[in-house]
Amino acid sequence: MYRGDYQLIGSELSFFTRKLEAQLRCQQISWRYLFKTEERKAELEAKAGTHFIPLLMTPDKWLIHDTIAIGPMLSERFKKRAVIPTTPLQRACCFILEDAFNHWLGRVCVHSRWCYPDNIAWAGPRFGANMMLDRSIDEGLSATELEQLAPIGPMMYEGFGKAVCEANGVGPQQAAAVQGDFKNMLDALATHFADNDFLLGDRPCLADFALAGASKAHFICDPEPESWLGQHRDMLYKYTNQFFGDWQGELAPWPADDRVPKTLSTLLDYLQGSYYQSAPANIAAGLAGEKFYEYNYGFGTTRARTQKRLNVARMHVQDELLKAGAADNRQVKALFSERGILEYYFA
Structure with missing residues (x-):
């Protein structure tokens, strides 16, 4: 190396x-x-x-x-x-949660950034700081630079943001659904992080980076989603900021005896009713050659565009579960099978 x-x-x-x-x-x-x-x-x-x-x-x-x-x-x-556990249950949770956060959180990210004019106006110059000025958003922008970079937000909305929101079924008309689902997620995260620093306990894994990445780039960054945090503001800031400073000392060991936190079930309940309502319908429609699919995650019927990549990601997780011996593991089955989550990866 x-x-x-x-x-x-x-x-x-x-x-x-x-x-x-x-x-x-x-x-x-x-x-x-x-x-x-x-x-x-x-x-x-x-x-x-x-x-x-x-x-x-x-x-x-x-x-x-x-x-x-x-x-x-x-x-x-x-x-x-290392940020991937080696034991069956912990490894299964790592890859399953990473997959869910990778593909479900993006909906909230694009909706909250591109469906609110004030947020578009805020985000454009910050993109410009990186793209045009070659510097960090942390350095700030002068009044002159804000004026010069102001057209970037509307330009990105017309060239990208509007279409990606429509494709994901999270346009302006879906505001109540997206915000309601986001609140459900925050409630589940608050229950879990009340007793745990990270998703699997005391040591971060790949899935934590997905959650922290969405939070840092969007949820505690953009003014629109930041305004949705309410009573969970301190929780999400505390969790996210752990990842974006200087890490000191050794990482804690993975929990002994292949244990995972009991509160992980709260997160899985949330994902069972959200991502795992969307993903199977998405893949089934895509494999049937359909360009759109419909699903309901508790806020009425949502129509979105199918994504071929989702099945590729599902097969990647399947491979990791097989390598870990998770398919026949008693603890894995106990946590996932009745939720339909394990069945999703082995369908």
Whole structure:
């Protein structure tokens, strides 16, 4: 393994860029930001073969993307601070929760950013700080810079935001549903984090980085979703900020005897009624060649566009469950089977 810095290429307002940043920080990997500026854009996309972010440039000059693949690679490379458990139940929870957060939280992210004019006006110049000025949003913007960068928000809304919200079934007309579901999630997280620092207890795993990434890039960053936090504001700030400072000391061990926190069931109850209502319908419609699917997560029927990638992610989790021996594990079955979650991955 070559020595040197990893370069994180992306945007500070990007869910998955922040997800990867959280892991790099947690594992104490030497890294630095390389913002995807307009000047660098063409060269980076040509090298990577994709316009998606984040990208990760390794010291051995690999340029790779997709945090689903990058996360396990870094955990393996930096084993002393591994973020994937080895025992069946904990490993199953790690990959199942990561999958759910990766694909469910994005709906809230795009809706809260692009369906509210004041939030669009706020976010545009912050994207501009990274893309046009090549500097962090933490450095602030002058009145002149805010004026100069003001057109970016409406431009991004017309070129991206409006369409992605419609495709995900989270346009302005879905505001009550998205906010209601977000509150349900916060309630579940508050119950769990009242007694636990992280999703699996005292040590963070891949799924934590997904939740922390969405929170850092959107929920405690953008003014619109931040205004939805209510009584859970301090909880989400405390949880998220753990990941974006300097980690001191060794990571705690995984819980003994392949245990997971009892309050994890509260989160699984929430996901059973939300993500796991959407995902099976999405995949079934996609495999049938349909462009749209419908589902109900407790707020009436939602219509959204099918995503082929979702089944690829499902099969990735299936592979990890099989490698861990989770399919035949008594504890795994006890926690997941009656919820239909394990069946989803082995359908």
